[in-house]
Amino acid sequence: MSFSFNLPVNLLFGAGCINEIGKRVGTFGKKALIVTGWGSTKKTGLLDRVSGLLAAEGLESQVYDQVKPNPTVPQVYEGVKALKDFEADFVLGVGGGSIMDAAKCIAFMGKNDGGLMDYVYGRKVSSEAFPVVLVPTTCGTGSEGNGFAVVTDPETGDKKSLRGTMIVAKLSIIDPELMTTMPRGVLAEVGFDVLCHCMEAFLSAAAIPVSDMYALTGIELVRESLLSLYTGKGGPAEWEKLSWASTLGGMSIGIAGLTAPHALEHPASGLRNLTHGRGLAALTVPVIERSIAAAPARFAEISRRLGGWNEKDCVVQVQELLAGLDLDIGLGSQGVKAEDVDWMAENAFKVSAAGIANNPVKFSLEEIKSIYHSAL
Numbered sequence: 001m002s003f004s005f006n007l008p009v010n011l012l013f014g015a016g017c018i019n020e021i022g023k024r025v026g027t028f029g030k031k032a033l034i035v036t037g038w039g040s041t042k043k044t045g046l047l048d049r050v051s052g053l054l055a056a057e058g059l060e061s062q063v064y065d066q067v068k069p070n071p072t073v074p075q076v077y078e079g080v081k082a083l084k085d086f087e088a089d090f091v092l093g094v095g096g097g098s099i100m101d102a103a104k105c106i107a108f109m110g111k112n113d114g115g116l117m118d119y120v121y122g123r124k125v126s127s128e129a130f131p132v133v134l135v136p137t138t139c140g141t142g143s144e145g146n147g148f149a150v151v152t153d154p155e156t157g158d159k160k161s162l163r164g165t166m167i168v169a170k171l172s173i174i175d176p177e178l179m180t181t182m183p184r185g186v187l188a189e190v191g192f193d194v195l196c197h198c199m200e201a202f203l204s205a206a207a208i209p210v211s212d213m214y215a216l217t218g219i220e221l222v223r224e225s226l227l228s229l230y231t232g233k234g235g236p237a238e239w240e241k242l243s244w245a246s247t248l249g250g251m252s253i254g255i256a257g258l259t260a261p262h263a264l265e266h267p268a269s270g271l272r273n274l275t276h277g278r279g280l281a282a283l284t285v286p287v288i289e290r291s292i293a294a295a296p297a298r299f300a301e302i303s304r305r306l307g308g309w310n311e312k313d314c315v316v317q318v319q320e321l322l323a324g325l326d327l328d329i330g331l332g333s334q335g336v337k338a339e340d341v342d343w344m345a346e347n348a349f350k351v352s353a354a355g356i357a358n359n360p361v362k363f364s365l366e367e368i369k370s371i372y373h374s375a376l
C-alpha cells in the first residue's frame with residue numbers, strides 16, 4: 001500500500017456553530033465578499049444573520065448575489081469585479097454547491113489574470129487565491145471539503161472543475177440546522193448526490209484507504225438519514241448524519257476523484273441545464289449495471305452498506321432509494337434529446353476524462369453513447 005494524503009481544510013461542525021462565524025474569520029481580514037444566491041439565504045434570514053455576526057466582530061461585508069444553479073464563467077467575472085470594487089480580504093460563500101463553487105472561482109480569479117477556462121483545462125497554472133470560507137446550506141456537493149469548483153463555459157457548454165489546494169476553504173462551517181430549510185425536492189437531489197460521491201470515490205481507481213473510510217461511512221449515514229428526512233420522519237439527528245455524510249463525500253472525491261456517473265452527468269447538465277442530482281439519478285443505474293462485473297467485491301460492499309446482500313442486488317438497492325425519493329426518472333423528461341447523445345459522449349471525454357479513466361470499466365465512446373440512450 002502506498003499513497004499521499006493532503007487535505008488542508010479546517011472544518012467546524014455542529015448544530016448552532018454558525019454563531020461562531022464572526023469570531024472565527026477575523027484572521028482572514030476585515031472585509032468579506034459574501035457570495036450567495038438570489039433567494040433562499042435572504043428568505044430564511046441567514047444572510048442578515050451572517051452579516052450581523054460579522055458586524056458584531058467589527059467586520060465589513062458586501063453581498064454578491066447573482067450566482068445561479070450551474071454557475072457560469074461570466075457570473076464568476078462579475079463576482080471578481082464585486083470583490084475588487086469592495087477591496088475584500090476574503091470570500092465567504094453561503095449557500096449550496098453552486099454558490100460554494102462560484103465563491104471558490106471568484107476567490108481564485110481575484111488573484112489571477114487571463115481566462116478561467118485556461119486554468120480549468122490546465123493551460124495556465126496558479127497557486128494564488130483569496131482565502132475562502134464556506135457555509136453550506138444544502139447537504140450535497142461536499143464542496144466545503146475539497147478543492148473542486150465546477151463551472152460552466154456558456155460559449156462551449158463545457159462544464160468542468162477548477163481544481164487545486166489553493167481553493168480549498170480555509171474554514172468550512174457546517175451547521176446541520178442550516179440544512180433544514182431545504183425544499184423536499186432539493187433534499188432528494190442533493191442527498192442522492194452525496195451517495196453518488198461516496199459510491200464513486202469508493203469505486204475509483206484512485207481510491208486510497210483514507211477515501212474508502214470516508215466513503216463507506218458516508219454511504220451508511222445516507223442510508224440512515226436521507227429517506228427518513230425526505231418522508232418527514234427524521235429530525236436533528238438525521239440532519240446531522242446527512243450533513244456529515246455530505247462533507248465526507250466531498251472529502252472522499254477530493255482524494256479519490258469521481259467515476260462514470262459524474263463524468264456523464266456534467267455534459268448533460270452543461271448542455272441542457274438540468275439539475276445535477278436529477279442527472280445523476282438518471283445515469284447512475286445504467287452505469288452501475290455495466291460496471292459491476294469489473295469490481296464485484298466493491299459493489300457488494302456498497303450493497304451491504306445500503307441494506308443489500310451482495311453485488312447482485314446493488315442495483316436494486318439504488319433503484320429502491322431512487323423510487324423512495326421520487327427520483328426514478330430519465331434524462332428525456334429533463335429536456336435531453338436523443339440527438340444530444342453524440343455531443344454528450346464526445347464532450348464527456350473532453351471535460352471528464354479522469355472520471356472515465358477512474359471507472360471500474362473503461363467505457364469506449366460507443367459504450368458511453370449506449371449508456372446515454374439507456375438513461376433517456
Ligand SMILES: [Zn+2]
Pocket residue numbers: 141193196197262276
Ligand atoms: Zn456531485
